[in-house]
Amino acid sequence: MARDADGYPVTRSAAGVRRGAAGTRELAVLDERISGCRACPRLVDWREEVARVKRASFREEQYWGRPVPGLGPSDARIAVVGLAPAAHGGNRTGRVFTGDRSGDWIFAALWRAGLANQPTSTHLGDGLELTDVRVCAAVRCAPPANAPTPEERDTCSPWLTRELALLPRLRVVVVLGGFGWTALWPVLAGAGVALPRPRPAFGHGVEVSLAGPHGPLTLLGSYHVSQQNTFTGKLTEPMLDAVLSRATELASS
Numbered sequence: 191m192a193r194d195a196d197g198y199p200v201t202r203s204a205a206g207v208r209r210g211a212a213g214t215r216e217l218a219v220l221d222e223r224i225s226g227c228r229a230c231p232r233l234v235d236w237r238e239e240v241a242r243v244k245r246a247s248f249r250e251e252q253y254w255g256r257p258v259p260g261l262g263p264s265d266a267r268i269a270v271v272g273l274a275p276a277a278h279g280g281n282r283t284g285r286v287f288t289g290d291r292s293g294d295w296i297f298a299a300l301w302r303a304g305l306a307n308q309p310t311s312t313h314l315g316d317g318l319e320l321t322d323v324r325v326c327a328a329v330r331c332a333p334p335a336n337a338p339t340p341e342e343r344d345t346c347s348p349w350l351t352r353e354l355a356l357l358p359r360l361r362v363v364v365v366l367g368g369f370g371w372t373a374l375w376p377v378l379a380g381a382g383v384a385l386p387r388p389r390p391a392f393g394h395g396v397e398v399s400l401a402g403p404h405g406p407l408t409l410l411g412s413y414h415v416s417q418q419n420t421f422t423g424k425l426t427e428p429m430l431d432a433v434l435s436r437a438t439e440l441a442s443s
Contacts, residue, residue, distance in 0.1 A: 200227075207349065227331075233331035240281055254281060268362045269360060270324070271363060273414060274328065292416055306320050347380070369414075385400070386398065396411035
């Protein structure tokens with residue numbers, strides 16, 4: 191597999207994503223392959239333009255400008271799946287949900303749930319450590335207007351399929367938002383999970399019990415931690431805490 195100037199293995203097509211994901215046996219290797227992906231031209235152009243132009247308040251910073259891998263240990267029993275990195279959040283810092291308002295919410299909630307060692311996530315090397323939870327996204331590149339296309343979602347999905355398959359103790363998936371909920375079904379099918387028919391509709395607090403390849407698996411729905419939801423009160427801290435509390439309860443049962 192060819193590598194770019196920074197040493198990341200380069201993937202340039204949907205078929206390459208499928209091959210690269212399926213052939214990965216370790217999370218660290220998967221993270222490397224995700225970081226070198228160039229399979230979606232629109233997303234590549236956008237994330238790199240944002241990294242060049244920058245936001246004025248971050249003009250002195252070096253932007254990541256790549257796909258953003260997941261974060262968390264391989265023995266995690268809980269996965270949290272979001273939509274995609276923010277243009278000036280994960281696309282800037284190189285860490286999922288890090289450096290934006292959505293990250294302020296999710297990592298503070300993980301800390302309150304006992305799944306993170308600190309309530310903030312601002313930059314690489316800030317001391318953040320997660321316990322028993324892996325945080326990732328359905329699409330790994332920052333999309334224009336926070337709106338990946340269905341084709342981009344499907345091209346990216348093998349990365350998430352493989353990531354979840356590499357978590358042998360996984361028992362709970364917390365899905366943030368309707369986009370992630372829709373994206374997750376083919377991902378779960380690819381990971382060997384038996385899916386219900388019809389598919390359950392997304393909703394905050396929705397709970398779906400499934401039979402996973404490593405044992406019982408529960409999906410929990412939560413409104414996304416976007417400012418559109420948190421500023422308007424559609425999602426409150428107690429609402430998010432309740433979902434994560436249920437996740438930790440299920441994971442330890």
